[in-house]
Amino acid sequence: MSEPAQQTPAATPGNTPGKRVNRREEILRAAADVFASQGFHNASLADIAATLGITPAGVLHHFGSKTDLLTAVLELRDSADPPPKGRRFLDHLVDTAERNAARPGTTRLYAVLSAESVTEGHPAQDWFRHRYAELRADVEAAVVDRLDPGAAVPAADGVPEAARPTREAAAAILAVMDGLQVQWLLDPDAVDMAAVTRLVADALVTHLAGTGDGPAAGPGAADRTA
Amino acid sequence: MSEPAQQTPAATPGNTPGKRVNRREEILRAAADVFASQGFHNASLADIAATLGITPAGVLHHFGSKTDLLTAVLELRDSADPPPKGRRFLDHLVDTAERNAARPGTTRLYAVLSAESVTEGHPAQDWFRHRYAELRADVEAAVVDRLDPGAAVPAADGVPEAARPTREAAAAILAVMDGLQVQWLLDPDAVDMAAVTRLVADALVTHLAGTGDGPAAGPGAADRTA
DNA sequence: GTCTATAAATTGATAGAC
DNA sequence: GTCTATCAATTTATAGAC
Known part of the structure; x- marks a missing residue:
């Protein structure tokens, strides 16, 4: 999923370099x-x-x-620079929301295609399925790390992944970002994508910390970071 | 937006009632x-x-x-029975998420159409824009009421609506529901739409109560209801 | 009121010119 | 390597039969 399948001809022989790149x-x-x-x-x-x-x-x-x-x-x-893993990933998501507000074209591209991909036999269906699975895991790792710095996502402990609170939080954060895009594209003044993304991330981390899920992690620490 | 524009011929003269309804x-x-x-x-x-x-x-x-x-x-x-207004509206949303998981067809209809509506000149664009505006107001009213039972949404106090924390929470809750639908349609076992919706609603209400936004409202009250 | 025949335009894609 | 001419299938919609 990461390697570019098509070969990118660095400089096709018959191409005058500088006149028409590719x-x-x-x-x-x-x-x-x-x-x-x-x-x-x-x-x-x-x-x-x-x-x-x-x-x-x-x-x-x-x-x-x-x-x-x-x-x-x-x-x-996949050509873009790789996002940070771990704790910093949550901040990266808020940054992404902010950048998305400055490039409606790209935002709309993924908003439209991701939803369209759920139609029958859509060619991008597998791509988005895998993409969400990967992102949920990455976001969960970030949430876990913020709740308990240095900790890793616990292995299967009986309950299915989807029911683990940190995994639910991860799905939620991604879902908010996607849903906000549609609302924003329809009415840019009605929502602030970055602000709401940050709000939800903070609220979830605080909430999970208070629920007694993460081993320790004071509420204050989680509150200030995102 | 609520009145059915097309006339619904209650019983067309030439129609044998009972044989073919409509x-x-x-x-x-x-x-x-x-x-x-x-x-x-x-x-x-x-x-x-x-x-x-x-x-x-x-x-x-x-x-x-x-x-x-x-x-x-x-x-x-719009033909369906009207949803409850006020505090109970949040529970209604969780119920809706649960019902949606039992009817993939309807879920997919709105998930696909809402995102498709942001494309240029889409005929459903106005419909969804108005729908979200209305829903954001309704959800905000529910959040406000839960934070401070009996209270109403405060009138404009300088900051734009979109920046008001309770309005942000409303946009967030709707966004989560929409985003979850796409994830769920792509991979039904990966997410529990109702559980995650409830999680986010609880987390946001707790968070806003703790932030000192709502006048009073103990954390416990908000925690137990959604 | 209910619907078929038909048209006018557009679709993705193949075969082959340069 | 780059692209045009062309095709077969499909699109929405009109005109009019029953």
Whole structure:
């Protein structure tokens, strides 16, 4: 899921370097824009091709099918710098919410595609399923570490993962971020994505600490960090 | 937003009562199913018509256009019994999450359509924008009432609505519910929608009570109710 | 009132020119 | 390697039969 499957031709022989860097990437950017505006199903190859002044078939030369194009667009994200693991991951999420408010296009891309992916036979279904599973684990690790600095996520202790309070908190934090995006995209003045994300993270950590779940961790410590 | 715009012919003259109650409603149910499975844009009138054994044009006779059909499907929800206002509204949300887990079709319908509605020129955009605005107000009223039983939501006191902690909590609770639906639809065993919704509602109420926001309200009171 | 036949436009994708 | 001409299938919607 992390390795870019498609080879990125560092400098295609017939390409004048500096004149046109990479046609594939131009198409990728155009496709990301159009998918963000229209969703995957409603977007047409013609829309994407028109952005670049070519025909739909021109796009399909570089990517075998519309589905392949979507896959490549999603894989783009994995190119970015890796997020911090552990305690700092929660702050990173709040930062992400803040940055998302400055780039509606990218925000809409993932908001629309993630929800669209639950439709029958959607090509991005596996990608998002795995992505959420991974993120839930990462966020849980961050929550556990904040409750009890240095601790690791406890192994299976009888109850299923989904029922573990720290895992529930992780699912909740991710869910808030996603849900806020839709509300914000519909009405940017109605919600502050970063502020609400921070509020929920703080509230959950405080709550779990008070419930007697984490071994120690005073309420104050958890309160101030996110 | 509450009144059904389309007239519901109580008993069309030429209709044998009891044999076929209402062709419109049959189409509406079929459309809801297909929109839930495919989303609005990807769904075709042919898919809907096939369910009933007729042609696409047969569907368009009852509803002037595909968009009108979507509008009618969304308006269906307003027919249900009205949810409780005030304090009990939070419990109602948890109940809703639990019921949603038993009807994936309806859950998917709103999860897919709400996110799809943020795409450019989507016909359901206004509907969802208004829906969220209304829900945020209702949920905030419930949160306020739980923090300080009997109290009402304070009028504008300088800070914008979106920045008021109780309003932020309301947006958060709705966002969690929406985000959880996507995670759950992708992987039903990974999350318990009702449990996590309750967790977040409790955590937020406790947190706001502790922050010194609500006038009084002991932590214990808020803890036990949701 | 209920619906089929039909049209006009658009879709993703193949085959092949340059 | 880059892309256009072209195709077969599917789209929403109109006009009109019953």
